[in-house]
Amino acid sequence: MQVLGKAAMFELVFSFAGLDWLPRPGRAARQRALGTMRKLVGGHIARRRAQADPAAGDDLLARLLALRDEATGEALSEREVFDQCMVTFQAGHETTATALTWWSRMLAGHPEAAARARAEVDAVLGDRDPGPGDAAALPWLSATVKEAMRLYPPLPALITRHTVGEITVGGWRIAPGASLYLTPWVLHHDPRWWEAPDEFRPKRFLPGAPDVPRGAYMPFGIGPRVCIGQHFAMLEMVIVAAMLLRRYDLELPEGTAEPVPVLNVTLRPRGGLRRRLHRRR
Ligand code: HEM
Structure with missing residues (x-):
């Protein structure tokens, strides 16, 4: 995924600059990485198809295999099933x-925010693991996840669109066929909508918090x-966050520097991130 991310960044930047003809460094590595991914996803599908009833069960692959066209009764082709699995894996x-x-x-x-999340998780779950029905009862924990995505949107800059007609945005006339980049990173740090935009304040996302305009927060696009x-x-x-907090306390090792985000399709921390995990009793 990291190799593919780097290659995709390069291709995006150079296709944007209209330099598609340029020989690309890392093309062989990209092909190898793609081969690895195809084998991984293809292997899962092949193992499932080898089972007595591949469409039994309740996961995405079983559902794709069970799908039938309402008019013709036809199933998805092998290629369609594979492509759907690849895109889900890559995007998700x-x-x-x-x-x-x-x-x-x-x-x-942010130990205070963490303590509140832990207390919420303990109160709701006691000594059992969470299931899908528990998320709604964990508003503070959900708010911490949303606020982390505001400060560090996983896709910070790469929502692209082509204009099909002339439009005017903020006084700028944009011709048809232009490439536009929407940048959640910029929107999410705009002081017009977010007080102290660089601070981690999960309460912005608690039920009843003041509304922000549509589009000011768009980690998932719009x-x-x-x-x-x-x-x-x-x-x-x-669910994963709740399971983690049930088992561990998170701490920053002494002297940890502020993280430096780097755009590599997703927003990655330069040099990784250091946290210390203490097992809870
Ligand atoms: C924190 C997690 C995720 C983030 C931040 C995220 C973000 C996004 C964004 C910003 C877009 C829109 C791109 C655009 O407008 O050009 C998108 C599209 C998409 N995402 Fe996600 N996503 C996440 C998780 C997932 C998961 C778990 C899946 C699948 C299980 C998934 C599947 C897709 C697909 C298939 C599309 C394309 C939809 C379309 O074009 O109709 N994503 N995602």
């Missing part, structure tokens, strides 16, 4: 992992192409 894996990485850094650096996995992603992240 690194983004969620990146969001949780930044979230854990935020909690490690409009007809909004992230199809956004509700699943929130559920998954809150």
Whole structure:
């Protein structure tokens, strides 16, 4: 995923500059990485197809295999199933992992917010693990995840659109066929909508907090192409976060520097992030 991320960044920047003809460094590494991904995803599908009833079960792959066209009764082709699995893996894996990485850094650096999240998790779950039905009862924990995504949006700059007609934005006339980049990073740090925009303040996302204009917060994009996995992603992240807090206290090792975000399709921390985990009794 890291190799593919770097290659995608290069391609995006150079296709933006109209330099598609330029020989690209890392092309062989990109092909190898893509091969690895294809084998991984293809292997899962092949193992499932080898089972007696591949469409039994309740996961995404089983559902894709069970799908039938209402008019013709046709199943998805092998290629369609593979492509759907690849896009789900690519879109859903690194983004969620990146969001949780930044979230854990935020909690490690903000002990009061972490203590409140831990108390909420303990009160709601006691000594059992969370399930999908518990997320709604964890508003503070959910707010910490949302606030971490505001400060460090996993996709900070790469929502692209082409204009199909002439439009005017803020006094600028934009011709048809222009490439536009929407940048959650900039929107999420705009002091017009966010008081003390660089501070970690989960209460901004508690029920009843003042509304911000539509589009001021868009970690999952917006409009007809909004992230199809956004509700699943929130559920998954809150459950993983709750499981982590049940088992560990997060702490910053002494002398930890402020993290430096780097754009590599997703927003990655330069040099990784350091946290210390203490097992809870
Ligand atoms: C924190 C986690 C996630 C973030 C921040 C995120 C972010 C985004 C964003 C910003 C877009 C819109 C791109 C655009 O408008 O051009 C998008 C689209 C998409 N996301 Fe996510 N996503 C996350 C998790 C997931 C998950 C878990 C899945 C699948 C299970 C997923 C599947 C997709 C797909 C398939 C699209 C394309 C939708 C379309 O074009 O109709 N994402 N995501």
